[in-house]
Amino acid sequence: MSGAAAIEPAAAEERPLARAWRSVRTTAAKIARTRHGAAGCVILLTLALVAAFAPLIAPYAPLQAAQASLAPPSLGNLFGTDSTGRDIFSLVVYGTRTSLAIGLGAAVGALVLGGAVGMLAGYFRGAVESVLMRVVELFQTLPVIVLVLFTVALFGSSFWLLLVAVILAIWPAEARLVYGQYIRLRGMAFVAAAKVADLSTVHIMLREILPSAIQPVIVQVALDASVAILIEAGLGFLGLSDPNMVSWGQILHVAQDYMTVAWWTSLFPGAAICIAVVGLNLFADGLNEVVDPRMRGRLAGLQP
Amino acid sequence: MLRFILFRLLHAIPLLIAVIFVVLLMLQLIPGDPVQAMVGDFPVSPEFRAAITKQYHLDASFPVRVYSYFVNLLHGDFGYSYQFQRPVLDLIVETAPRTILLTSVGFLIAIPVGVLIGIISGTTRNKRVDHFWTSLALVAYGIPIFWLGQLLVLVLAVHLGWFPTQGMGPLVSHAHGFAWLRERAHYLALPALAFAVHEGTRFARIMRASVADTLGQGYIITARAKGLTRWAIIRKHVLRNSCLPLISVAGYVLGSALGGAVLLETVFTWPGLGLLLVQAVRMRDNMTVVGIAIFAALAVIVINLVVDLLYAAIDPRIRGSS
Amino acid sequence: MSAASVESAPLLSVRNLKVHLRVGEAIVRAVDGIDLSIEQGESIGIVGESGSGKSTLARAILKLLPNVELAACEGEVNFRGLDLAGISDPALRDLRRHHGFAMIFQDPLGYLNPTKRVGAQVAEAIGGKSFGSIGDRVQQLLAEAGLPSPAQIARRFPHELSGGMRQRVMISIALASEPALLFADEPTTALDATLQLQVLETLRRLHRDRQMAMAIISHDLGVVAELCNRVYVMRDGKVLESGDTVEVFESPKHPYAAQLIELSTRHRRHAAPVGSKAVP
Numbered sequence: 001m002s003g004a005a006a007i008e009p010a011a012a013e014e015r016p017l018a019r020a021w022r023s024v025r026t027t028a029a030k031i032a033r034t035r036h037g038a039a040g041c042v043i044l045l046t047l048a049l050v051a052a053f054a055p056l057i058a059p060y061a062p063l064q065a066a067q068a069s070l071a072p073p074s075l076g077n078l079f080g081t082d083s084t085g086r087d088i089f090s091l092v093v094y095g096t097r098t099s100l101a102i103g104l105g106a107a108v109g110a111l112v113l114g115g116a117v118g119m120l121a122g123y124f125r126g127a128v129e130s131v132l133m134r135v136v137e138l139f140q141t142l143p144v145i146v147l148v149l150f151t152v153a154l155f156g157s158s159f160w161l162l163l164v165a166v167i168l169a170i171w172p173a174e175a176r177l178v179y180g181q182y183i184r185l186r187g188m189a190f191v192a193a194a195k196v197a198d199l200s201t202v203h204i205m206l207r208e209i210l211p212s213a214i215q216p217v218i219v220q221v222a223l224d225a226s227v228a229i230l231i232e233a234g235l236g237f238l239g240l241s242d243p244n245m246v247s248w249g250q251i252l253h254v255a256q257d258y259m260t261v262a263w264w265t266s267l268f269p270g271a272a273i274c275i276a277v278v279g280l281n282l283f284a285d286g287l288n289e290v291v292d293p294r295m296r297g298r299l300a301g302l303q304p
Numbered sequence: 305m306l307r308f309i310l311f312r313l314l315h316a317i318p319l320l321i322a323v324i325f326v327v328l329l330m331l332q333l334i335p336g337d338p339v340q341a342m343v344g345d346f347p348v349s350p351e352f353r354a355a356i357t358k359q360y361h362l363d364a365s366f367p368v369r370v371y372s373y374f375v376n377l378l379h380g381d382f383g384y385s386y387q388f389q390r391p392v393l394d395l396i397v398e399t400a401p402r403t404i405l406l407t408s409v410g411f412l413i414a415i416p417v418g419v420l421i422g423i424i425s426g427t428t429r430n431k432r433v434d435h436f437w438t439s440l441a442l443v444a445y446g447i448p449i450f451w452l453g454q455l456l457v458l459v460l461a462v463h464l465g466w467f468p469t470q471g472m473g474p475l476v477s478h479a480h481g482f483a484w485l486r487e488r489a490h491y492l493a494l495p496a497l498a499f500a501v502h503e504g505t506r507f508a509r510i511m512r513a514s515v516a517d518t519l520g521q522g523y524i525i526t527a528r529a530k531g532l533t534r535w536a537i538i539r540k541h542v543l544r545n546s547c548l549p550l551i552s553v554a555g556y557v558l559g560s561a562l563g564g565a566v567l568l569e570t571v572f573t574w575p576g577l578g579l580l581l582v583q584a585v586r587m588r589d590n591m592t593v594v595g596i597a598i599f600a601a602l603a604v605i606v607i608n609l610v611v612d613l614l615y616a617a618i619d620p621r622i623r624g625s626s
Numbered sequence: 627m628s629a630a631s632v633e634s635a636p637l638l639s640v641r642n643l644k645v646h647l648r649v650g651e652a653i654v655r656a657v658d659g660i661d662l663s664i665e666q667g668e669s670i671g672i673v674g675e676s677g678s679g680k681s682t683l684a685r686a687i688l689k690l691l692p693n694v695e696l697a698a699c700e701g702e703v704n705f706r707g708l709d710l711a712g713i714s715d716p717a718l719r720d721l722r723r724h725h726g727f728a729m730i731f732q733d734p735l736g737y738l739n740p741t742k743r744v745g746a747q748v749a750e751a752i753g754g755k756s757f758g759s760i761g762d763r764v765q766q767l768l769a770e771a772g773l774p775s776p777a778q779i780a781r782r783f784p785h786e787l788s789g790g791m792r793q794r795v796m797i798s799i800a801l802a803s804e805p806a807l808l809f810a811d812e813p814t815t816a817l818d819a820t821l822q823l824q825v826l827e828t829l830r831r832l833h834r835d836r837q838m839a840m841a842i843i844s845h846d847l848g849v850v851a852e853l854c855n856r857v858y859v860m861r862d863g864k865v866l867e868s869g870d871t872v873e874v875f876e877s878p879k880h881p882y883a884a885q886l887i888e889l890s891t892r893h894r895r896h897a898a899p900v901g902s903k904a905v906p
C-alpha cells in the first residue's frame with residue numbers, strides 16, 4: 001500500500017514538496033513507458049516547444065497582414081493565408097501559446113481551488129463537508145460553457161477574466177475527485193497512526209494524505225486542461241475571447257465566413273485544437289494505466 | 305421510492321434558489337450604471353430610466369431587489385429584453401423546444417451507437433478491433449464540436465450538396481404532413497449528427513471502461529460457469545451493470561447540452577436557445593442572459609433528479625439505502 | 627466408494643497442469659505442474675495455505691480463469707474422455723449446462739449479480755424456457771440447497787440475504803445443471819460454526835443422493851476429513867502429498883503436510899468443535 005510509506009521514518013524526513021516532486025518524476029517515467037502515455041508526452045512536449053520558440057518558428061508576426069488574402073497553402077505560406085492576408089501557419093504557432101496558457105493556468109487554478117475545497121470537505125466531514133459540497137453542487141448546476149459565457153457577458157472578455165471564468169467552471173470536478181480521495185484515505189491505518197502520533201491536522205492533510213492522493217488528481221488536471229482548451233476555442237469561435245490575443249478559436253471565427261471557399265483557413269487551426277486535446281487525453285490515459293493497478297495485466301474481452 | 309423522490313426534491317429546491325441568488329449577485333457586481341447593465345448598449349431617455357428604476361427597484365438595496373426578482377419569477381416573469389423588445393420568457397419558450405429537438409434527436413442517436421461501440425470494443429478479445437474503436441473515439445473526442453459541424457457542412461452540404469448548410473427550414477414552406485416532417489429532418493440532420501458523433505464517442509469511451517470493469521467482476525465468471533452464451537452474458541449481465549456510469553455521464557451530457565448547442569447552433573444558424581444566448585451576450589442583453597442561465601440551471605437540476613431515479617431503478621442497493 | 631476399477635477411466639484426470647500468471651512485471655506460478663484425478667461419484671479434498679493456488683487450480687480445470695494475463699497455461703485436462711484444452715465453445719457450454727461440471731465460488735457476494743433477483747439468477751443456470759415455467763424448478767433448487775421459504779428468497783436481491791443464504795444460492799446455481807462433478811471453493815469459510823455444519827450437511831446429502839463427484843477446497847482440514855475420501859495437500863502451486871484422507875492426516879509423509887495438520891488440529895482443539903474427525 002502506498003500509504004505505508006508515509007510512516008517510514010526515511011520518507012517522513014523528506015520535505016513534502018520534495019516528496020511530491022519525486023512522486024511526480026517517477027510517475028512521469030512510468031507514463032512514458034505506456035503506449036498512450038508516450039504518445040501523449042511526445043505531443044505535449046512538441047506543443048510546449050512550439051509555444052516557447054514561437055517567434056523563431058513563425059515566419060511572420062502574428063498580426064502582420066502583408067500577404068495576398070485567402071491564398072492557398074504554398075511554400076511561402078505553409079497553411080495559406082486568411083481573409084485579411086495573415087499567414088495562418090504563424091497564427092497557429094502563436095495560438096499555441098494562448099491555448100497552452102489557458103489550459104495550464106485553468107488546470108492549475110482548478111487544482112488549487114478544487115483541491116483545497118475537496119481536501120477540507122473530505123477530511124473534516126460534518127458541517128464543513130455539507131456546506132462545501134453544496135457549493136460544489138451549486139457551481140455544477142450551470143453548464144460549463146453557459147457559466148463562462150455568463151461571466152464574459154457580464155464582465156467582458158480579457159484573457160485574465162476568461163481564465164477566471166474557466167477556472168470557476170471546471171473546479172468542481174477537481175473538488176469532487178479530491179474529496180473522494182480524502183474520504184477514502186482518512187480511514188486508513190497510516191492516518192490513524194499519524195493522529196495517534198499527535199501530528200498537526202495540517203501536517204496530516206498535506207504531508208500524510210496528499211502524496212497518496214496525488215496520482216488520480218494529476219489525471220484530472222490533464223483532463224481539466226483539455227476541457228479548458230476546448231472552452232477557450234469555443235469562445236474564440238464565437239468571437240468572444242480576448243481580441244488582443246491570437247488563439248486557435250479566433251482563427252476559426254474569422255474563417256467561418258470563408259470556409260466554403262478556403263478550406264485551409266479552418267482545417268489547420270481546428271486540427272491544432274484536436275491534436276492538443278488528444279495529446280492531453282493520451283497523457284491522462286497513460287497516467288491512468290500507471291495509477292490503477294487493477295488494470296495492469298488485465299486482459300480485455302469476454303472469455304467463453 | 306416515493307420517499308426517495310421527495311427527499312431528492314427537497315434537496316433540489318434550495319439549490320435552485322441558491323443558483324438564482326448567485327446569478328443575481330453576479331449581475332449586481334457589474335461595474336457601472338445599473339440601468340445600462342440591465343438594458344444593454346441601448347440609449348435611454350430619462351423617463352425610460354425612471355420607469356425601469358421603479359419597475360425593478362434599481363434604487364433599492366440588494367436584498368429588496370433579489371426579493372422582487374423572486375416574486376416576479378414566481379409570477380412567470382423572467383424580465384423584459386429591451387434588445388428583442390419581448391419578455392424573456394417568451395423568447396425562451398419560443399427557442400427552447402428547438403434546442404430540445406436538436407439535442408434529443410442527437411442524443412437518441414448517440415446513446416445506442418455509443419453503447420454498441422463501447423460494448424463491442426469492451427467485450428471483444430480481438431485487440432485490433434478494440435484499438436480501432438478506442439483510437440477513433442479518442443480522436444473524435446478531441447475534435448471541437450463546432451469544428452466537427454463545420455467539417456460536416458463542408459463535406460456533406462457544400463461539396464456533396466446532400467443537406468442544407470444552415471437554418472431550420474425554408475423561409476416559406478408549403479409542405480404538409482409527412483413531407484413537412486421530411487423537410488424538417490433534412491435541416492435537422494447535420495446539426496443532430498454533429499451532436500451525436502461528439503457525444504456518442506464520449507459514451508463509447510465511458511461504456512468501454514465500464515464494460516471492462518464489469519467483466520472483471522465475479523458474477524461474470526458465475527455466468528460463464530452457467531454455460532450462458534456470450535451474447536446472453538452481455539445482455540443479461542454486462543449491459544445492465546455497465547450502464548450505471550453511463551447514466552450519470554449521459555445525464556451530465558444532457559444537462560450541459562445547452563453548452564454544445566451554443567456552438568452548434570451558431571455554426572448552423574439553428575434558431576434555438578444557444579443562438580439566443582450568443583446573440584444576447586453579444587448585444588449585452590443581460591436580462592436575457594440571466595433568464596437563460598436560470599432556465600439552464602433548472603434543466604440541469606431536473607435532469608439530475610431523473611438520473612438519480614434511474615440509478616435507483618437499476619441498482620437495488622441504492623433504493624434500499626435512501 | 628472404494629478404489630476405482632483399473633479398466634474404467636476416471637471422471638476427471640489432470641496431468642502436469644501449469645498456470646503461470648503475469649502480474650505486472652513478475653510471473654506468479656500459481657499452479658506449477660499438478661497431476662490429479664477424480665473418479666465417478668468420488669469426493670476429494672484440496673488443502674493448502676492461502677495463496678497456494680487452490681482456487682486457480684479449480685478455475686483452470688473448469689476453464690473459468692478470470693481476465694488475467696497468462697504467461698503459461700498448459701497441461702492435459704480430460705473430463706469423461708473429452709480433452710478440455712482443445713474443446714470448442716459450444717461443447718464447453720453444453721458441459722456447463724447439462725450434467726457436466728459446476729463450481730461454487732469462494733466469495734458468494736461478489737459472484738452474484740447485485741442488480742438481479744436471486745431467483746432470476748438461478749433460473750438462468752437452468753436455461754431454456756422463460757422464468758414463469760421454470761419458477762417451480764428454481765424453488766425446488768433453492769429448497770434443495772437448504773433455503774427455507776424459497777418462494778420469498780427468489781424475489782430478493784443478493785444484498786438482502788445473509789452470507790449463509792448467499793452461499794446456498796450459489797449452491798443452487800451450481801446444482802441447476804445437475805453436474806457430475808462439483809468444485810466447491812471454500813464453501814464454508816465465510817460462515818459461522820453452526821451455518822458451516824448446515825452447509826456441509828447439505829453438500830454431503832447431495833453427494834450421497836446424486837452420486838455427484840465433489841472436489842472440496844478448504845484450508846479447514848476438519849471439513850475435508852469429514853467429507854472427502856482422498857486429499858491433496860498443496861503448496862506454492864505444487865501437490866506435496868496425496869492419498870487416502872485418513873492415511874494422510876494420521877501419518878503425513880511430507881514435513882510441511884505434517885506441520886499443516888498439526889497446526890490445524892491444535893487450533894481445532896481451542897476453537898469450537900465443528901464435527902468429529904471420523905471419515906463418514
Ligand SMILES: Nc1ncnc2c1ncn2[C@@H]1O[C@H](COP(=O)(O)OP(=O)(O)OP(=O)(O)O)[C@@H](O)[C@H]1O
Nearest residue numbers: 647649654656675676677678679680681682683694
Ligand atoms: N487475479 C489474480 N491476479 C493476480 N494474481 C493472482 C490472481 N489470482 C490469483 N493470483 C495469485 O495466484 C496465487 C494463487 O492464488 P489462489 O487464489 O489460487 O490461492 P488460494 O490457494 O485459492 O488462496 P486462498 O486460500 O486465499 O483462497 C497467489 O499467489 C495469488 O497472488
Ligand SMILES: [Mg+2]
Nearest residue numbers: 680681682732
Ligand atoms: Mg482461493
